[in-house]
Amino acid sequence: MMTREQAQEIWEYIKGTKVAMITSHDQGVLRARPMRHEQHDFDGMLWFFTSKASDKVGEFTEDDRVCVTYANPSKATYVSLSGFVRFTDDKALIDKFWNAEAAAWFPDGKDDPNVALMGVQVTQAEVWDSESNGMVKLFEIAKANLTGEKPDMHDNRKYG
Numbered sequence: 001m002m003t004r005e006q007a008q009e010i011w012e013y014i015k016g017t018k019v020a021m022i023t024s025h026d027q028g029v030l031r032a033r034p035m036r037h038e039q040h041d042f043d044g045m046l047w048f049f050t051s052k053a054s055d056k057v058g059e060f061t062e063d064d065r066v067c068v069t070y071a072n073p074s075k076a077t078y079v080s081l082s083g084f085v086r087f088t089d090d091k092a093l094i095d096k097f098w099n100a101e102a103a104a105w106f107p108d109g110k111d112d113p114n115v116a117l118m119g120v121q122v123t124q125a126e127v128w129d130s131e132s133n134g135m136v137k138l139f140e141i142a143k144a145n146l147t148g149e150k151p152d153m154h155d156n157r158k159y160g
Helices: 004-014 055-062 091-097 100-105 134-147
Strands: 019-026 029-036 045-051 065-072 077-088 115-129 155-159
Touching: 004 065, 004 077, 004 115, 004 155, 019 055, 029 045, 045 055, 045 091, 045 100, 055 077, 055 115, 065 115, 091 115
Parallel strands: none
Antiparallel strands: 019 029, 019 065, 045 115, 065 077, 077 115, 115 155
């Protein structure tokens, strides 16, 4: 499990990238779909609105393992989170995260019987942070071309 400090460090990478790709197992085939996280902080749990009638509910009933990925090419940061899924229709949590975007998907409102939250309990994370200034990147590319070694243009960290 991640420490609070690690969760906060990961949050700094993902908070501005609201949409993640969620990968599940669909009858033995990996399937990814975009979903928008709903919280304003991260304690090791990610929250996404979903419909109880969606295909993903069945997929995660069969296999609750998940991979959640975030990419921010403009900052050259990439995050992969692994964990387990659970679904809830807890009214207090729905109220906490309800917003205009969720309302667009559920025109009957937060009391729609199909409204649910998909929670992802993150157990492992990996971050690639390639954000460095242009001169450093040019130097690394030039050095790689001269030496035949791969350029060192990123920092990779694992958590959990």
